[in-house]
Amino acid sequence: MTNVHRDIAAGITVDDVWRCLGPGERSRAALAREVETATAEAVRLATPAAVSTSLGLVGARRGSARFDNDTVLEGRMLPHLLEGAEGAVFLIATAGQGIEARVAELFAAADTLEAFVLDAAGSATAMAVFSDVAARIAGELAAAGQRIGPCLKPGTDAWTIEGQRPIFGVLPAAEIGVRLLDSLLMYPQKTQSGIIPYGRDLRIVDDPDSSPCARCSAARCPMRREDYAGPLVESGSTLKRA
Numbered sequence: 183m184t185n186v187h188r189d190i191a192a193g194i195t196v197d198d199v200w201r202c203l204g205p206g207e208r209s210r211a212a213l214a215r216e217v218e219t220a221t222a223e224a225v226r227l228a229t230p231a232a233v234s235t236s237l238g239l240v241g242a243r244r245g246s247a248r249f250d251n252d253t254v255l256e257g258r259m260l261p262h263l264l265e266g267a268e269g270a271v272f273l274i275a276t277a278g279q280g281i282e283a284r285v286a287e288l289f290a291a292a293d294t295l296e297a298f299v300l301d302a303a304g305s306a307t308a309m310a311v312f313s314d315v316a317a318r319i320a321g322e323l324a325a326a327g328q329r330i331g332p333c334l335k336p337g338t339d340a341w342t343i344e345g346q347r348p349i350f351g352v353l354p355a356a357e358i359g360v361r362l363l364d365s366l367l368m369y370p371q372k373t374q375s376g377i378i379p380y381g382r383d384l385r386i387v388d389d390p391d392s393s394p395c396a397r398c399s400a401a402r403c404p405m406r407r408e409d410y411a412g413p414l415v416e417s418g419s420t421l422k423r424a
């Protein structure tokens with residue numbers, strides 16, 4: 183079943199906007215007023231919406247995972263990240279086009295600084311919308327006894343940008359005013375997409391304490407949940423961390 187979400191909290195703080203602007207410690211005092219203004223404006227201009235659906239996992243093998251409806255995701259890390267999964271929730275969430283329309287106006291008026299800061303506030307808002315809906319979905323899955331994996335997004339180390347195609351093949355993005363461009367970017371730009379793996383026996387889970395990453399030595403793994411703690415060693419009749 184496909185769900186359209188509209189009652190979404192898109193609240194952001196100035197710290198969220200700073201995270202999108204970069205460290206900028208030395209700029210903080212000089213830009214404080216602009217960041218505060220942009221934060222409030224982004225909240226006012228946002229029209230948050232999301233669409234989601236859950237698909238069962240049919241099988242995963244080297245480099246690909248097949249879901250219901252013949253939906254196939256391709257990515258080197260995906261079979262590993264979906265080990266033990268029963269399915270995944272596919273999700274697209276948007277802050278709407280109001281923020282970027284205002285950013286375009288500011289650029290056209292040569293208000294470049296305000297435009298850059300509002301653009302960062304728009305990015306923070308899109309993340310907040312996605313996180314709010316993802317947290318709600320994760321809560322429902324957890325209440326049903328499922329373990330939840332880290333959210334996987336196209337265009338990351340774990341999954342190439344080509345992953346946008348199956349997500350948009352599954353979800354009626356037009357219902358929330360989102361479309362996929364030929365470049366595989368999304369319009370509105372302040373939109374995020376991804377999948378949330380779930381399963382009672384899911385192996386790579388969101389909770390670092392429950393994932394096997396602490397005992398895995400894959401030094402450059404982009405999906406690591408916690409630091410490597412060394413191999414398990416035998417101590418009497420039990421195994422413990424070295």
Ligand code: SF4
Pocket residue numbers: 262386393394395396398399400403404405406407
């Ligand atoms: S660190 Fe190891 S166990 Fe954790 S996600 Fe990466 S490859 Fe998998």
